[in-house]
Amino acid sequence: MESALTDQAFFALQPELTAWSQQWLQQLDQRPVARPDEPMPPLRDLPGHGLGLEAVWQSFCRDLAPGFNASPGPRYLGFVTGGVTPAALAGDWLTAVIDQNVASAGNSIATGVELQVLDWLRQLLELPGGLIGSLTTGATAANLLGMVCARQYAGWRQGRDIARDGIGSAAIKVFSGTPHASSLKVVGLVGLGREQIAAVPCLPGSEAMDVAALAAMLEASPEPGKIVIASAGTVTGTDFDDLNAIAALCRQHQAWLHVDGAFGLFSRLDPQRRDWSAGIEFADSITCDGHKWLNVPYDCGIFFTRHADLLQQCCSVSAPYLETHDLLPALMDRGIEQSRRFRALPLWFSLLAYGREGMRRIVEDNCRQAAALAEWLEASPDYALLKAPRLNVVVFRPRQEASADVLARLNAAGEVFMTPGQWQGQQGIRAAFSNWRTGDGDVERVCRALAAAVRGNAS
Ligand SMILES: Cc1ncc(COP(=O)(O)O)c(C=O)c1O
Missing domain, CATH: 3.90.1150.170 (Aspartate Aminotransferase, domain 1)
Incomplete structure (x- = not known):
């Protein structure tokens, strides 16, 4: 019936x-x-009557x-x-009950909660101030945002606004030692070609890049647009790239440094392992995951960048019905979706309930x-x-x-x-x-x- x-x-x-x-x-x-x-x-066929x-x-x-x-x-x-x-579960249950769309700040506290949670995550991971970001569907989407920003930066170095005008003749090269499969996917998605990633040799018995090899490859690369994808915890060996050394190279070659720390960044909570990701503070963009080690339900990823302007250039589009004059930024200008779930609430519950x-x-x-x-x-x-x-x-x-x-x-x-x-x-x-x-x-x-x-x- x-x-x-x-x-x-x-x-x-x-x-x-x-x-x-x-x-x-x-x-x-x-x-x-x-x-x-x-x-x-x-x-079963879809019922005509429910x-x-x-x-x-x-x-x-x-x-x-x-x-x-x-x-x-x-x-x-x-x-x-x-x-x-348990706290994340309570938050997630309520997320569906209150069903807030975290698109623009509008007249809800939801955007403020996400901004607060991002700042708590920044504190938890001891990342520097000045980062902005958004919560994503997962680390793959955070890696995608990283590559979108990196591509925009590489275009900007060649006098091109790629988000507006397309890649055109911009020359961009991606370098990585042991990228996660999702990074291959996103390099393909942003049109840079996953087969075009320059494979940086790794240190013996490790999945971490040989920094000297990376230095030589960056030196020899004629492309004005350079992107390095580094790992803070590879998925099998849990190896960490030497972020301090790689960041120095990136500065020298004006390369964008994206760090995928989907689960490995949580090693920063352990004083014995914290130094493995030293240098993360120099990253241009950072991926982390909520639905892995942070134990919140699917789906929840975390993206940070210190280039608010580039992220907004890539994610912000205007339409008359989207024009608002809110006090807080519109999170749709910092991520992939226009409309999305209030995925900050499970994090808010869990981080507050259990703390660092x-x-x-x-x-x-x-x-x-x-x-x-x-x-x-x-x-x-x-x-x-x-x-x-x-x-x-x-x-x-x-x-x-x-x-x-x-x-x-x-x-x-x-x-x-x-x-x-x-x-x-x-x-x-x-x-x-x-x-x-x-x-x-x-x-x-x-x-x-x-x-x-x-x-x-x-x-
Ligand atoms: C290092 C790393 N990056 C990215 C991903 C992709 O994460 P997600 O499945 O949340 O998109 C994973 C998943 O295991 C990972 O370990």
């Missing part, structure tokens, strides 16, 4: 929504971590709920997948867990570490079998989920710890699952 569009239907469902949510969170620990076998919901919210709820519980993975749970170690803190110390503890715990897994792997006759972990990522391989076979068995068993990795040409398995829920007991369960995944050991 079709239901009317009334708030009452939502209020009536609320006890069931709450009970289901509680059960989901309480059972995250016991659910199979990955659900690879149920990729599509049962096919089923009504209660019937849709029944369909969700029956048809969809069994197919979700436990990626916010403690043993989903694939990619770099953060969880959701709470965030530091998550980083510290996850690094300790990565080290504990590495220690077990080293002692195991079945596995070999491919690289000693420096942060939250462990890369290893089975000694006797192909990584892909062991990984398939491991993930199918449902106790843990990991993804493939490659270290210096060797195929392996990669585990990334970035969830506040992961406890030291989970590492023991992961080790038992790994032991069982080796041929002959499965029970």
Whole structure:
């Protein structure tokens, strides 16, 4: 039976929504971590007349709920997948309830909250003042904004306003050592050609750029527009480029320095690791992620630049209906979307609830867990570490079998989920710890699952 569009239907469902949510969170620990076998919901034509919210709820519980993975749970170690803190969850729930469009400041406090949260993030990461930015859908979108600004700068050096007039004959070269896949994507998206990135050799046994090689390449490059993409934490080796040295080279060659620190920048919360990203203060643009180590829900990325003028040139377009005279800047002039979600609210809740110390503890715990897994792997006759972990990522391989076979068995068993990795040409398995829920007991369960995944050991 079709239901009317009334708030009452939502209020009536609320006890069931709450009970289901509680059960989901309480059972995250016991659910199979990955659900690879149920990729599509049962096919159904779009109904002409709606089923009504209660019937849709029944369909969700029956048809969809069994197919979700436990990626916010403690043993989903694939990619770099953060969880959701309780405070962030409260903020996210309210984000949908109050449904603010963070486009222009308008007559809502939402823009002010995002500006405040960006400043808290700047403080948390100990970044310099004078940065402006916006919250994005993720690190890929933040990298895209970085490349858009970098391209604008490179054009400006050649007397061209690329946002207005297009790339035309502007000559622009991108240099990078170990760019994340998303950087390849965005270099393609901005029309600079991902196959055109100049691959800077890395230091032996590391994914960090050989600065002397970069210096020689910049020196030899005839293009007046130069962009360097550096890493503050590569996705496999968690290696850090020498940002101080690279920034000095960029200054010398008037190159734009973009730093991708999607998860690695949170190493700055740990006094032992803070110096790895020294020099970040000289970056022209910076990427970081909220939905990874900061444990706010998808989707949330963070973009900073110290070139407010260039960002606005690229993102600001005028139309009579957009003209406002607000006291605060319009965030649509600092990002990709015109209209978007109020994604600052989960951050506001979480940063305020747990503070710097709470965030530091998550980083510290996850690094300790990565080290504990590495220690077990080293002692195991079945596995070999491919690289000693420096942060939250462990890369290893089975000694006797192909990584892909062991990984398939491991993930199918449902106790843990990991993804493939490659270290210096060797195929392996990669585990990334970035969830506040992961406890030291989970590492023991992961080790038992790994032991069982080796041929002959499965029970
Ligand atoms: C270093 C780095 N940059 C960028 C990304 C892309 O992030 P997102 O998936 O949030 O777009 C990732 C994802 O793992 C990453 O590790």
